[in-house]
Amino acid sequence: MVEDSDAKRMTDSLQRQAQSLQETSPEKYGLLKAYHESVREALDVCSRNYPSTKQLSENIPDSGMTPQMVGNLLALLVEFKIIGIFSERNNSNRYDLTHYDRNRMDTLSHILQHVTASS
16 A cells, blocks of 8 residues: 555656646657657666766667757756766766666656647
């Protein structure tokens, strides 16, 4: 029962965050909705613990995504507490994948797909 209530709390929290993003920044929400699967695949195959945006971009198949788009998506995943940020630098942030939360990513993907299907 505790696990079910924790999962529900996480889902509710992610739904609120996604809805807030959609209302306050529809461009970022649209970017996340369109490319979350590509970024998830890049995270899943990344062998580095602290990759840069460029290093993660190399794991994304030719999708027309610019490094700036990937950087924006990674920043959103930090906000959603799916990945961490290891260091913020002027030239290239490093992301902490040692605590990459696949369950939160799966839940966010489900939420984004559900919203897409019902829109």
